[in-house]
Amino acid sequence: MNLQHIEATPERGTVTPVPVVTRILAVANQKGGVGKTTTTVNLATALAACGKRVLIVDMDPQGNASTGLGVAADKRGHSIYQVLLDGMSLEAAVTRTLVPGMDIVPSGVDLSGAELELIDVPRREYRLRDAIQQARGTYDFVVIDCPPALGLLTLNALVAADSVLVPLQAEFYALEGLSHLMRTIDRVKRGLNPSLSLQGVVLTMFDRRNNLCEMVAADVRGYLGDRVYKTMIPRNVRVSEAPSHGKPVLLYDLRCAGSQAYVRLAREILQRENSLPPQPALAS
Numbered sequence: 001m002n003l004q005h006i007e008a009t010p011e012r013g014t015v016t017p018v019p020v021v022t023r024i025l026a027v028a029n030q031k032g033g034v035g036k037t038t039t040t041v042n043l044a045t046a047l048a049a050c051g052k053r054v055l056i057v058d059m060d061p062q063g064n065a066s067t068g069l070g071v072a073a074d075k076r077g078h079s080i081y082q083v084l085l086d087g088m089s090l091e092a093a094v095t096r097t098l099v100p101g102m103d104i105v106p107s108g109v110d111l112s113g114a115e116l117e118l119i120d121v122p123r124r125e126y127r128l129r130d131a132i133q134q135a136r137g138t139y140d141f142v143v144i145d146c147p148p149a150l151g152l153l154t155l156n157a158l159v160a161a162d163s164v165l166v167p168l169q170a171e172f173y174a175l176e177g178l179s180h181l182m183r184t185i186d187r188v189k190r191g192l193n194p195s196l197s198l199q200g201v202v203l204t205m206f207d208r209r210n211n212l213c214e215m216v217a218a219d220v221r222g223y224l225g226d227r228v229y230k231t232m233i234p235r236n237v238r239v240s241e242a243p244s245h246g247k248p249v250l251l252y253d254l255r256c257a258g259s260q261a262y263v264r265l266a267r268e269i270l271q272r273e274n275s276l277p278p279q280p281a282l283a284s
Ligand SMILES: Nc1ncnc2c1ncn2[C@@H]1O[C@H](COP(=O)(O)OP(=O)(O)OP(=O)(O)O)[C@@H](O)[C@H]1O
Pocket: 031, 032, 033, 034, 035, 036, 037, 038, 039, 060, 062, 064, 146, 147, 148, 204, 205, 206, 233, 234, 235, 236, 237, 239, 240, 241, 243, 258
């Protein structure tokens, strides 16, 4: 992999090396089924559509991001398991996706044993961080899809990441789960990864006709203020259909409300990246 992005400047006919600052996002929430994988796949696709080079790292043994991108379990060559446990380089485990500019390191079936196997491995919390350094300078964004638990796989993601993106489904127990996650992020920040920050919270599967959704959204905004994105991802059947076709919803149906929301989310994230300092601190 190149450590620098060489960008042509056609008006002068010269080639200027442009150092790439890679942003590593962990998409995490210990609660299951809140839209982590959907957000990983579709936000990454929307970022790629904005001209960014993106790598998805599938850290979930369920392998939903890999399957949803058409990388079927029996067609996966190398996987993140070999990177974490066998010392394989990240580059060797990268597979292209059908989205131009977007690659993936797939999950593998053996990843379900990795939580236990990692316990005896040296630098067990840093395995992904050590491997991912290689991607810095090659991709604009690395987006890590975490499993629905706060075990060693998610911990590896939080230690490797610059920031955490939290998909949150607006439902009754959402705030309770969110404060638990915030405490975990804070602990990782104090111990293993001092530069970790909160990228933002995105409300998913939002239904404006549901009063509870509106109430929970207001509570979350009251708790975290502008760290909650203005963009909310609506509940949309096309979003849930797309993975069975092995495609991000942006390729399946670009015009549907779900695709358009992920495009708006990508824009909002890119705008914030340009206007905020690189490492906004977490509230204590
Ligand atoms: N905006 C949406 N509209 C409709 N369905 C959605 C939407 N977002 C996600 N879903 C569906 O909800 C289910 C859970 O989503 P997803 O797999 O992204 O959650 P997850 O947090 O990754 O789950 P897990 O914790 O099991 O990894 C999936 O069937 C997905 O297709």
